[in-house]
Amino acid sequence: MIRVDAASLQRVVGNIADFRTRRGRKLLQAAADAAGQVAYAEVAANIRLTDYSLSDLRNMDHPYARRHGRVRIHSSRPYVVHTRTGRLAASLRGQSTTSGRWPGFRVGFDTSIAPHAEAVVRGTFRMLPRDVIAGTLGDKRVRKMMMEAAADAARAEL
Secondary structure (H helix, E strand, O other): OEEEEHHHHHHHHOOOOOOOOHHHHHHHHHHHHHHHHHHHHHHHHHOOEOOOOHHHHHHOOOOOEHHHOOOOOOOOOOOOOEOOOOHHHHHEEEEEEEEOOEEEEEEEEOOOOOOOHHHHHHOOOOEOOOOHHHHHHOOHHHHHHHHHHHHHHHHHHO
16 A cells, blocks of 8 residues: 655645644645545556457466566556456545544555455566556656646645
8 A cells, every 4th residue: 555645745835834733734635635636547547458468468478477587568667457357446446544643645455346456466476566556656757747736736725
């Protein structure tokens, strides 16, 4: 589970004297929610690839197989996931959170809907891991979009 927390977004929202005020918390929650919605949408897009069928992947000698040592497909984004049944996409959740002092936004998978989500993210004995959430959030383009969304939300609150 990856969190987009408001503490990391403080520099975007500027110099507010006290983030513990109701207005400050509202601003931080708006910024975290805006950034989190961007993260959610980008992760959702990265778990819905349809460019290769199961037979295509088989003909490519299973490019996600651990025996290869690295993912042999989508080399610039080895964390992306092809969709089959749609259960992984259906299990993706995003929600506002408050942990301790800071508002935030949580993106993760509901394993009661897609029990295989953990195997995809962490890998198995035979399959290389594809942590689509961390990979997506590590993308510079996505981080920039998140920061812009947070800044826009903060400006709207101010």
